[in-house]
Amino acid sequence: MKFKTETNNSCFRFGLCLALAVGMLGCGNETLRFHLDMVWIRSNEDPEVAFQPEQLQNLSNVLGAVFGTPNKPHVLQDSDIGVEKLVNRDLLQLAAGPVWNDPQGKSHGLYRKHCAHCHGVSGDGAGSTAAYLNPYPRDYRRGIFKFKSTPKGEKPTNSDLEKTLLEGIPGTSMPSFVLLPDDEIAALVDYVKFLSIRGEVERNLVLELSDLEEGELLVSDETLEDGKELIQDAVSFVVNRWSRAESKVAIPAACPSSADPRTATGEEMERSITRGYHLFHGVIANCFTCHGETALGDGQLDLFDDWTEELQPKDPERHAELMSLAQRPQPARNLRPRNLRLGIYRGGRRPLDIYWRLINGIDGAKMPQVPMVDPNDPGKPGMSDSDLWDLINYVRSLPYETLSRPAYQSQTDHVQLTKPL
Ligand code: HEC
Ligand code: HEC
Incomplete structure (x- = not known):
């Protein structure tokens, strides 16, 4: 099974091929990509059947086809998977890309202007300032958020994320962005969701792919059908959770x-x-x-949070090797x-x-x-x-x-x- 990167009859009906064609051919000068989470990949693959460079390239291409790049993020329109119902395409463009002001004075590249030095361009929580902070900035790619109105295992609502942005996180370095106009806050909320969805899909896809038999792993030249289902499942799983967040809000019982x-x-x-x-x-x-x-x-x-725990040595022999791949700085912060x-x-x-x-x-x-x-x-x-x-x-x-x-x-x-x- 292979996630092909050129046009093919058995293309995904949600337009993946079109996106692939645009992504791979139309944007040939687009070099900046969301980097793959190599620590996650190397910790979850079977060392006997490790992902090969060509397979990682294919994985990156497929993710690029569905989600675009940090300069041109996109969500597939009219797809079966529904990312477009969760995030607004125009707002994404406002938040993504390099920092610039248009002639009307409107700010673009909001995420890189305000957030990336802590949260990283890919949302990995490993921006250039992150090494000096305790706690570390959030890695959105796990899809886990702490401060929300919904139970463990559920996603935050838009209002939860808005509240985090408006109030900041007291007692940590996460600042308040209360002075930003409403549309910029909305754009940043959508972009956080987008980065989180992209990252979680990548993680889920890696797990699915590591389960496949040796040789099947993104290499054989057969059909796209398996790949299509894998991606659809990986995206839908994450999207469904975000879609239901509003219905999971805990309504407080009346206080006597x-x-x-x-x-x-x-x-x-x-x-x-x-x-x-x-x-x-x-x-x-x-x-x-x-x-x-x-x-x-x-x-x-002696507690560690879920993010830091991933970087704890499970296999001491491989720990140094994995840590050399980490975007997130060391040492592990105690919770x-x-x-x-x-x-x-x-x-x-x-x-x-x-x-x-x-x-x-x-x-x-x-x-x-x-x-x-x-x-x-x-x-x-x-x-x-x-x-x-x-x-x-x-x-x-x-x-x-x-x-x-x-x-x-x-x-x-x-x-x-x-x-x-
Ligand atoms: C100076 C560093 C810094 C900057 C700049 C920053 N953050 Fe954060 N952010 C943090 C830290 C640190 C945390 C983790 C706090 C914790 O775990 O208690 C965090 C956590 C978060 C969370 C997770 C909240 C939760 O419920 O888990 C979100 C969402 C977030 N930041 C969004 C943003 C956005 C969007 C921007 C830019 C507009 C931004 N941050 C800018 C440091 C920063
Ligand atoms: C297994 C350990 C554990 C138990 C049990 C526990 N907590 Fe916590 N609690 C934590 C940790 C860790 C944090 C810090 C989480 C963070 O922000 O990263 C925390 C944070 C909090 C906060 C701060 C929330 C905020 O917004 O900053 C409150 C309030 C709190 N706990 C109350 C309680 C109460 C009341 C109980 C008993 C019902 C309780 N905790 C039980 C580990 C625990």
């Missing part, structure tokens, strides 16, 4: 008035915070394990649970933001979803909606709680914690 800072009396809030304290230190919510007895973020110190006493929340400080962090967990960052009671499984331990609001009130009170308050129970008897503070 006695736990709502806007309506609760001082005493009611104090009781809610005390209940939250017990939950935080209890075994169901289990927050203290990572965030520490003190909530200073010193409970579990610290948040110090909750600082009052700096990367994903936003509103009760709603904390609600989403708890009910959804933090994707890619090991923070689990809070276990909730399940009406279908009454025996399963979990928290109720009002418990969750108490916990949120406690978390939000932590910057003001005195650290010198004596701990009156030891770590071993959380279950019995019943004493009021």
Whole structure:
């Protein structure tokens, strides 16, 4: 099976051939390409059947045919795969390419102007500034985002990405772009989605291809049919997830008035915070394990996020070789649970933001979803909606709680914690 790069009768009905022809012939002077993720490729191939240079070239050509290049990104129109429904073609052109201003003073090349020095031209999180930052800028190609209204495993909505751009990520180097006009924010959001979709398709395609039998791997001269299906599947899988994000937003359960800072009396809030304290230190919510007895973020110190974990030595013998291929700088950054006493929340400080962090967990960052009671499984331990609001009130009170308050129970008897503070 081969992903051919010239016109062929059995062309993809979604216009891949046309795109290939344009991509390969029409843009002969187009040298800048989205680079392949060689660490991912080399870590996932069977060393016995390693991808050959010609196969990697074919892979790059096929991805180029579907997604274009950093200077001319494109989405196939009227295709079966639907990227065009997720990102706007005109906005992509505004965000992509080199930086320039048109005679009307409109800025082009927004991504390279504002983002690429951190997030990299391919969205690999390895721009020229990245080496000096902790945490590292996001590698969009995994398709994982941390700060969103949707559960783990789901994509962020447009509003989630907009919020990240407008507010930045407090406590990290990710700046706020609140001064940019609305259309530029929209263009950058679409371009982040585009880079993420392209990168994730590449990853999925590599996995599919590594599963094929030796010899079949993008080399034989047979038909395009297999290749067509592979690409369609790889793209549709990713596109479907982005399309359903809006329907996955976690709608917050009503907050009881006695736990709502806007309506609760001082005493009611104090009781809610005390209940939250017990939950935080209890075994169901289990927050203290990572965030520490003190909530200073010193409970579990040996965590790595999903992005960094990929660069950890699985096979020590090959580690040095893989690292020489990494665009992302070394060394691996350790992931610290948040110090909750600082009052700096990367994903936003509103009760709603904390609600989403708890009910959804933090994707890619090991923070689990809070276990909730399940009406279908009454025996399963979990928290109720009002418990969750108490916990949120406690978390939000932590910057003001005195650290010198004596701990009156030891770590071993959380279950019995019943004493009021
Ligand atoms: C100075 C470096 C820097 C610049 C410039 C920058 N970012 Fe970031 N960005 C970061 C860092 C660091 C993170 C990761 C923060 C974390 O993991 O908590 C990040 C994360 C993100 C995320 C992921 C949020 C999530 O929920 O996981 C998005 C989306 C993003 N940036 C978009 C952009 C866009 C678009 C631009 C340009 C308009 C941009 N960034 C410019 C450093 C930067
Ligand atoms: C397995 C470890 C782990 C557990 C258990 C855990 N967290 Fe976290 N938590 C983390 C890590 C790691 C981060 C930092 C993630 C990041 O931003 O990269 C974090 C971040 C947070 C944040 C900051 C969100 C923001 O926007 O900056 C809050 C709030 C939080 N945790 C609350 C809790 C609460 C409450 C619980 C218990 C229900 C809990 N966590 C359980 C690991 C954990």
